[in-house]
Amino acid sequence: MNKTISLVAALMMVSSSVAAQSFDDAFNAQRAMYGKGHSFTFEGQTYTTDHPEEVAAAVEANAENAAKLLAAAKDQHAQVVALDFDWTLTKKLLKASAKALAGGDFRKSMDISAQAQYHARMGMAQYHQSQKEWVMAVPE
Amino acid sequence: MKIIKSMLVGASLALVASVSHAASSGNTLATVDPEADRLALQSYFQKRFPKVAVSDYVNGIYALDAPSREQWQEIEEFPPYEFDIEEGEELFNTAFANGKSYADCFANGGEGIRQNFPRWDEAQGQVVTLELAINQCRESNGEKALGWKKGKIAKISAYMASTSRDNVFDVQIPNDAAKAAYLDGKQSFYARRGQLNMSCASCHVAGANILIRADLPGPTLGHVTHFPVFRSKWGELGTLQRRYGGCQKNVRGTPQKTQGEKFRNLEFFQTYMSNGLVVNGPGARK
Amino acid sequence: MRKNIIKHALLGLALIGASSVTLADYSADDIAKGKALYLNKKKGNCIACHMIPDADAKLPGNQGPPLLAMKARFPDSTKLRAQIWDATVRNPLSIMPPFGRHWILSEAEIDALIAYLYEY
Incomplete structure (x- = not known):
């Protein structure tokens, strides 16, 4: 039972990590929409769209x-x-x-x-x- | 810990899945199938242009676009490369300082052999293009190598092509080392490069016969058969690899080395794709 | 093919026309700059692949769709911006150069281009 749960959890985590954007993708998506000097949050942290x-x-x-x-x-x-x-x-x-x-x-x-x-x-x-x-x- | 372990299993499973997917499309050394690639490319173009016979692709864009075909046929009535062939013949027949000549370096005295190039040279362990063979012939006879892109080498190559017209391209891939060179060329063909982020395939597969401003990119099937070409834009004859360099500059990438390994492998792949078509070089192009 | 695309674009226009569309106002200066970028071979060179119903944009290519009814097709300017910035995000096989990601145009130039595109 324990095993099953951890396996399911692992699979979920794998799939969510696959689905989640990488920082680079998130950065690019924000820069693409707003140009430079724009703030956004990624995994709870605030960043700007400056290279x-x-x-x-x-x-x-x-x-x-x-x-x-x-x-x-x-x-x-x-x-x-x-x-x-x-x-x-x-x-x-x-x-x-x-x-x-x-x-x-x-x-x-x-x-x-x-x-x-x-x-x-x-x-x-x-x-x-x-x-x-x-x-x-x-x-x- | 357990979670991490299972995650790793999951990740490795995903990895296996992605590898086996790549394998099924034949893009690793173990699975790449040049003949399947060639037929897939032919069927790609046949689907897009069902009325065009495969054999007509030696005429490049003029096989697909009727209006520019007419203009081109007018040009070919008085071919701009005619004098180049004559000069090439003279150069070909002029003896080296040691008394030997080009004819001594090639099978059949250099006549009617264009369709066998580029060829995998087992002793050298590399792809040898016709132009490389010409310069190797010179150097082994104590002569200086010619410049790669235009002038004498293009004229000699044009003459040799002219003696091979209507011969069927027959590039051979005899072993795994040759196959690796083919695969490298295939990758070069489909890999994006330059600031404009385009591959050869962007324009000459997916983008073939679709306007870029007033220009129609030609299909890659039959691309090599008419080289070297007298290009109106150049106002002179040039080799296939001169064009490669120009294309790479067009996409704003620093061109790779003329007759370097990358370009020779690219030519090997590209010519294999045209196996079964006839030599019709030299040709005239816009 | 081209006719079809135009038809769809017009249909889109008709559908969206009813909803209120708010777009930032663009300056005449931006529009003029954007037009120059559209036509300049060394800059945007958009005309190489896209027709736009501007009498000065002669002999366009057709690798990409015609740029019509832009406000209707892109009511959200950030979507249009993202498409110019890197078209391979939505279509990995797109032939369109990633003008922003590869810094072919500056961010200000991309904004000027959008100002021009929204004129059509």
Whole structure:
């Protein structure tokens, strides 16, 4: 009896965990509907719809912070290049960010770096997703 | 604890289920069935375009779209690639510094063999495309390799295709290593990439013959048979892998390496899909 | 095929027309920006796949459905926004690029695009 109950409970938990959204899905759904700067709750916690890269860029605009952000974006970009899944725009953004940084426009540089780093992260996500999902597109 | 254990059992059961589902559709090395894939692709297009004979797919989009077929037939009356074939023939017949020539590198003196490429080369352990074979021939005779995408290599390839016209594509997958290369190419074909998040299949299977602005993407069945092509947009002849790179840039992804393993495997898969169709390269395209 | 889609869209319009629809007001500036994005090949390039009954949107593609009766089809602007942001959520095989998820357009650009789409 005990066993049955725990099995049922386990199955229910499994099915509910399958049905429940992951944080990323919940985040994306909220961002998709409301854009950035919107608050939402997920499993009792409050979050905003800002990308981590945007949060990291929302600090004082100065040379040090801009350089740090650009380095982080380049690092993430190198990882997606290693997977052979980088996007063409990202390279241009990295160049534009470096140029803005050199020209002393730190805010601009930091905002562009945030986008470039986000692109690189999404390129990696795309790689992993397409490894799993390509089969869906094959005609049966 | 017990709950956790049962959950793990549940999770592993779910995993097994998802794996066996993948297996049934033939997308693992153990289960992938190239011949079933080829027939499934043919029947996909036959269902969508029941009036079009499979053999007509060598004409690409012109098999499906009557208005552009007319324009294209006018172009083919005075083929823009005619001089390229002549130049290709000259290049093909010009001896290397060591006195040997291309004819010495290929079966049947290089005549009428396009339909056997790309081929799995057991000794090299890799897919060899016609262009790779051309450059390997040069290098083994002490000549420098040619650029991959256009110019001389495309002309030589065009000439070799022209001597193979109406021969039936017959790409062979002789063993598991070749099958793995095929599967890799198949995955590349169906995997989304680039910022626009599209796969080859997005446009050339599901999106075939549906307008993207004023352009109609061609069906992938018969896609490779007419390469290399003289493309109006290029104003010159180009190889299949030149087009691959262009497509990847169009979806805003950094193109993969021309004649690298990924592109050769993709060409292997794509050409296998056109087995049974005839060589009609070089061709003219928009 | 296209006719059918239009018919369904109009039917939807007729059905929903009765219920009150509240939509935020969009500025002329947003609408103009959205139109430019719709037509710009390097930006939204929506015209590549969707027809819209705007005389300036010539030679549209038809990979996607025509964009008609938008207020009726999307009385809730967040649903339309989500569709532009990532169409693969509703249809995993959609050819439509995820304009928000892949940051092809900025969030402000997506809002401007919505302003334009609601004109039709």
